[in-house]
Amino acid sequence: MDLTEKNILDLIRKGEGLTLEFKKCSNSLSRDIYETVCAFLNRHGGTLLLGISDDGSVLGVDPDAIVQLKKDFVTASNNPQKISPPAYLSVDDVSVKKKTVLRIYVPESSQVHRCNGRIYDRNEDGDLDITDHTVQVANLYHRKQTVFTENKIYPHAGLKDLRHDLIEKCRKFVRINAQGHPWASMDDMQFIQSAQLFQTDPQTGKSGITLAGILLLGTDQLILSAVPAHRTDLILRKINLDRYDDRDLVRTNLIDSYDRIIAFVQKHLPDPFYLDGIERLSLRDNIFREVASNMLIHREYTNPYPARLIIEYGQVLTENASKPHGFGVLNPATSVPYPKNPVICAFFREIQRADELGSGIRKLIRYGKSYGGSDPEMIEGDVFRIIVKVPEFQSLPEKKQTKTQGTTEVVSPTTGEVTGEVTGEVTGEVRRLLSIMKEDKFRIEIQDALGLKGQGNFRALYLVPALKAGLIEMTIPDKPKSRHQKYRITAKGRQVLSCP
Secondary structure: OOHHHHHHHHHHHHEEEEEEEEEOOOOOOOHHHHHHHHHHHHHOOOOEOOOOOOOOOEEOOOOHHHHHHHHHHHHHHHHOEEEEEOOOOEEEEEEOOOOOEEEEEEEEOOOOEEEOOOOOEEEEEEEOOOOHHHHHHHHHHHHHHHHHHHHHHOOOOOOHHEEEHHHHHHHHHHHHHOOOHHHHHHHHHHOOOOOEEEEOOOOOEEEEEEHHHHHEEOHHHHHHHHHOOOOOOEEEEOOOOOOOOOOEEEEHHHHHHHHHHHHHHHHHOOOOEEEEEEEEEEEEEEEHHHHHHHHHHHOOOOOOEEEEEEEEOOOEEEEEEEOOOOOOOOOOOOOOOOOHHEEEHHHHHHHHOOOOOHHHHHHHHHHHHHOOOOEEEEEEOOOOEEEEEEOOOOOOOOEEEEEEOOEEEOOOOOOOOOOEEEEEEOHHHHHHHHOOOOEEOOHHHHHHOOOOOOHHHHHHHHHHHHHHOOOOOEEOOOOOOOOOOEEOOOOHHHHHHHOO
């Protein structure tokens, strides 16, 4: 869910229930918060709102205590003495009726979790301690094991069968993206235990690497011995419709599989210029990051149906086996996200390969129409399908130009992609800016060269129009607010300068 005041108020109006709990928590965290987290993990997941009374009144939390509350919660939920196995959860704050409310989203887990050594389950009335109820505990374990096949344990697979270079690669990801992340200082065994990739079967007492651990970190030989049908088939099929124009058959771990899917997409799909405010955004990469993670995270790996990504003329089709919670085209406004492989999903979130459950659909809808001209389709069934429309650039003879709505597009005769777009009318301000862009410059250097003091007018009349027209670009497009950010003239900008 997007963190807006309206969305939080909509949640509050629904009232507490199976997947929603309110807590007052002005300046400290109550003990029963962790019992609710444990119950959500064991049932269907849910949302905790801190700073809300039981009757839905917005009380807010103490602004001076927000930082400490967040730190205390993250520390406790990551502590196996409090929540076992640990749950890597985050806390977000949002302003509601001019007061600060903390939101904690807890996804459903494929494990059975304990809070302070006790097992909690969730029903409409709240959190239930079922530790001493043998039948309920047995049913909980059975439900987790039968629904989530990623937890299948391979007793003969151990740490020696995993790729230690991949484990270290994941440590580097979390060091870069989350300062102080506990994985960064753990040894290899602690790492895989913390990520729930090494488990003990409660019925047999045998321990070993799980299917999720094998798929994420195993050697190719181990993966194919555990899941012989595992593969992701990447196909380009535009000219040779009977076979393919290019193909990559991926039969490796999920981390490298993700990278190869993205590389195949970047190789064969265009990335047209798109500006979100003053920030250059890659529509292609944002869309297919979600597509790639969806294919890998939500696949049913015990089903031999091969996963495929097929780039066709005007669209991309993906298919992967699934355990459906419904059938037909998903409606983003009403569909409820269900994790198919919560352990794999949580691992991908920790290494920044995926976002919160459900956010992928929102991103696909947000950017899909801007990229391909129509909304993507997601079709639920035994085989889950995604259809994303993509732009196609027609090849024209060399130097031939087409003029539409005041713009000129220069098309490459070899690649068929647009290689330049020159605005029909360039303002005097923008042309002045281009004239001084003989080398990469900081914003303040550009302003000084133009003799401008006011940043507001500079941005409105010079910088933003030049960026939107693609006449200049950022040297660090992924970090538009970086203190090292500079701007440089593009080929389009140089073409404008060469015109009288």
